[in-house]
Amino acid sequence: MKLNNGIEMPSVGIGTFLLSPQDAENSVKEALKMDYRLIDTANCYVNERAVGRGMKQSGVKREEIFLSTKLWPTEYENPNAVEETLERLDTDYIDLLFLHQPTKNWREGYKQLIKAYKQGKIKAIGVSNFEGRYIEEVLSEFDVKPQVIQVECHPFFPQEELRKITEKEDIKIMSWYPLGGKGMTAELLESPIVTKIAAKYGKSPAQVVLKWHTQMGFIVIPGSKNAEHIKDNIDIFDFTLSDEDMKEMEKLNKGERRYTRTEEALDGFMNWQPTYEKE
Numbered sequence: 001m002k003l004n005n006g007i008e009m010p011s012v013g014i015g016t017f018l019l020s021p022q023d024a025e026n027s028v029k030e031a032l033k034m035d036y037r038l039i040d041t042a043n044c045y046v047n048e049r050a051v052g053r054g055m056k057q058s059g060v061k062r063e064e065i066f067l068s069t070k071l072w073p074t075e076y077e078n079p080n081a082v083e084e085t086l087e088r089l090d091t092d093y094i095d096l097l098f099l100h101q102p103t104k105n106w107r108e109g110y111k112q113l114i115k116a117y118k119q120g121k122i123k124a125i126g127v128s129n130f131e132g133r134y135i136e137e138v139l140s141e142f143d144v145k146p147q148v149i150q151v152e153c154h155p156f157f158p159q160e161e162l163r164k165i166t167e168k169e170d171i172k173i174m175s176w177y178p179l180g181g182k183g184m185t186a187e188l189l190e191s192p193i194v195t196k197i198a199a200k201y202g203k204s205p206a207q208v209v210l211k212w213h214t215q216m217g218f219i220v221i222p223g224s225k226n227a228e229h230i231k232d233n234i235d236i237f238d239f240t241l242s243d244e245d246m247k248e249m250e251k252l253n254k255g256e257r258r259y260t261r262t263e264e265a266l267d268g269f270m271n272w273q274p275t276y277e278k279e
């Protein structure tokens, strides 16, 4: 994928949400050995240090890895937030740094991203969960636009509204919950539409769904701590979904999120502080 600032990034990677530090370290190490080159983490996953260790242990050179992470809202006004993130990940730059949530102080956070971008500490700017009025505000209030927006996105909720803006502004969508979300994947992976297409190509249902994401132009970061799944999820470059398959997949669009985010939940995020004491 070529981003709107000319930077290139892989379209498939591994996500680390809800992975313990030990699982995150292993998954990142194994994924990099299996030729993954995109890793997604976040301060609030409390596994950034483990991700840094996994990257080192993989033996893959830092410059070959595309690393994305996210600042938590409690960090938006901390002038050292980017430096502290670099320290936790044990790296001297981040390929893509997101603001994780569009809460009260996000403008200060966005200014920090722009500053770090201009200093070369981050190579691309991202906003996560900035749907609706939030992405419009970013675009109208700042001269520097984001390269990527990370949002819930899957065949049940293919982000039709947001895509009107991202396509116009050349901002890439990075899908979270790409397989329907941890503990909730069955409805999608066992749906007759997906299993029928999977049988046709001799691929797994997860591979069909991930291929759908990339053919929709989305960047995809399925989460997994299972080596077989990790291997499967990157093995999607030997087949193409036909126009007919893509039309079939469209029938899954229910305009329905798996995660319902409320303004109260957003305010609640302000009060929770990730801590790495136990790591």
Ligand SMILES: NC(=O)c1ccc[n+]([C@@H]2O[C@H](COP(=O)([O-])OP(=O)(O)OC[C@H]3O[C@@H](n4cnc5c(N)ncnc54)[C@H](OP(=O)(O)O)[C@@H]3O)[C@@H](O)[C@H]2O)c1
Pocket (backbone or CB within 6 Å): 014, 015, 016, 017, 018, 040, 041, 100, 128, 129, 150, 151, 175, 176, 177, 178, 179, 180, 181, 182, 183, 185, 189, 204, 206, 207, 221, 222, 223, 224, 225, 226, 228, 229, 230, 232, 233
């Ligand atoms: N920005 C945000 O607010 C936000 C929110 C949520 C997530 N995210 C990011 O998006 C990433 C992906 O989301 P997610 O991990 O929550 O959900 P997901 O990728 O939709 O689903 C993860 C679940 O799918 C299972 N799975 C993975 N590969 C599979 C395969 N080939 N076959 C069958 N099952 C498979 C995993 O189990 P196994 O471990 O057993 O493989 C895990 O239970 C996260 O890891 C995180 O990096 C961002």
